[in-house]
Amino acid sequence: MRVPSVPVPVPVPVPVAARRTALACALAVSLLSVSPSALADAPTARTAAGSLVLIGGALEEDNARVYGEIIKRAGGRDARIGVITAASVPESQDPHADDPERCSNSACNGAYYADVFERHGAADAQWIPLDLDHVANADSDAVVAQVESMTGFFFGGGDQYRYVTTLLRGDAHRDSKVLAAIRAKLARGAVVAGSSAGAQIASGPDMVSGGESYDALRDGSAPGYFDDPTRLGYLPEGGFGFLGSGLIDTHTGAYGREGRALRLAADTGHDRVYALEENTALVVDRPGSDREHLGVLGPNGVAVLDPRDARAHDSADGWSLRRARYxxxxxxxxxxxRSWTPRVHPSKQPLSPVGTTPVPVNSDVFHSAANPDGTPYAFRSTARALASTRAQNSATATTYESGPRFAVTFTKGRGFAAFTGDGADVRTLLSLRVDIAPR
Incomplete structure (x- = not known):
């Protein structure tokens, strides 16, 4: 989640073609098999023993299942959670720092999360005193000792570039002592969790730094961090590199970020995006290892965007992408x-659509901020509506903005399947084709 921030330096661009070649070698695998060495050189390989719990933002304080999962993985009743909120503004930049009812800075946010974790059953939860006011603490032996006493960690939301500034030494992009200690704890079996920016910072190369879907489709991406929140930017060196098997995006359905995620993947040569939705976790066991498995926990979901077979094209009419999978x-x-294989929970049953109602018209597929009547999760809604009807094999939705207006076409086809939990409503979708083109 982007929040107002102080000016920060823009990283130096690196050739996209070189990254694309390297990433293709590291990440391209077939549908049913994978090269044994495909992920061997991924930066997350050394984190194989631990686990990640990555939330797409807006984690509600009564979400006992997600908080409970983090606590369980941190030792249950003995869990000691280190809370890092360096993505928030520091106290010096919060005009309400002295008002406990209105404050929104790193210290008061850290206290909030520490309290929530203890109310959910953690033995102890402590704020790790890191933010833009205390950058030097990232190399403090005392803070490292505090980290060493923890069994799990939670990174709060805000602006992920502040984590780069505080824990990765900014442009140097090297682990501070505190981050090195957290990385070592993860490798030894600790859990690292995060919400919104705290999940985004787990990314490897080409971590998204901002942008809106329509602007991304129209203008493309560029390396850097930009004051314009609509401009699709990314950091070539990435975040902490805890999860390297795909790009990460957050607040996906609520903010309509499917378009920007697909554009960034196409521009940077990535073959997969984990698009996380709000108040819901992607739980990753043994990240970076040849036994990496992921699961979904919560009321919404996680989209896996797969552009392995997709083809992007630029023309005078605009950018297009064909044959992506959702x-x-x-x-x-x-x-x-590693095998690109989803495993639907056995409690869910294949959906046999019986309805003949046409898919509703959707003229704001990416929930534009410019549309006062827009609806969150519009992309998902059209996909599910198509899965629910036997009257159509494809449906087209459009962007709210024009100049050009983009059309998103969803198509049932080879490999597509839908599943329900109650026999009627669509829950899980597999391999729905997505095409994007200017209209």
Whole structure:
């Protein structure tokens, strides 16, 4: 989640073609098999023993299942959670710092999360005193000792570039002592969790730094961090590199970020995006290892965007993308990253559509901020409506903005399947084709 921030330096661009070649070698695998060495050189390989719990933002304080999962993985009743909120503004930049009812800075946000974790059963939860006012603490031996006493970590939301500034030494992009200690704890079996920017910072190369879907489709992406929140930017060196098997995006359905995620993947040569939705976690066991498995926990879902077979094209009319795939996994579903295999929870049943109602018209597929009547999760809604009807094999939705207006076409085809949890409503979707083109 982007919040107002102080000016920060823009990273130096690196050739996209070189990254694309390297990433293609590291990440391209077939649908049913994978080269044994495909992920061997991924920066997350050393984190194989631990786990990640990555939430797409807006984590509600009564979400006992997600908080409970983090606590369980941190030792249950003995869990000691280190809370890092360096993505928030520091106290010096918060005009309401002295008002406990209105404050929104790193210290008061850290206290909030520490309290929530203890109310959910953690033995102890402590704010790790890191933010833009305390950058030096990232190399403090005392703070490292505090980190060493923890069994799990939670990174709060805000602006992920502040994590780069505080824990990765900014442009140097090297681990501070505190980050090195957290990385070592993860490798030894600790859990690292995060919400919104705290999930985004787990990314490897080409971490998204901002942008809106329509502007991304129209203008493309560029390396850097931009004051214009609509401009699609990314950091070539990435975040902490805890999860390397795909790009990460957050607040996906609520903010309509499917378009920007697909554009960034196409521009940077990535073959997969984990598009996380709000108040819902992507749980990753043994990240970076040849046994990396992922699961979904929560009321919404995680979209796996797959552009392996997609082809992007620029023309005078605008940018287009053909043959991307969209899978939408929900509570209890699992995913094998190496084999690209989703495993639908056995409680869900294949959906046999019986309805003949046409898919409703959707003229704001990416929930534009410019549309006062826009609806969150519009992309997902059209996909599910198509899965629910036997009257159509494809449906087209459009962007709210024009100049050009983009059309998104969803198509049932080879490999497509839908699943329900109650026999009627669509929950999980597998391998729905997505094409994007100017109209």
């Amino acid at each position: 899978s939408y996994l929900t509570d209890g579903d699992r995913y094998d990253a």
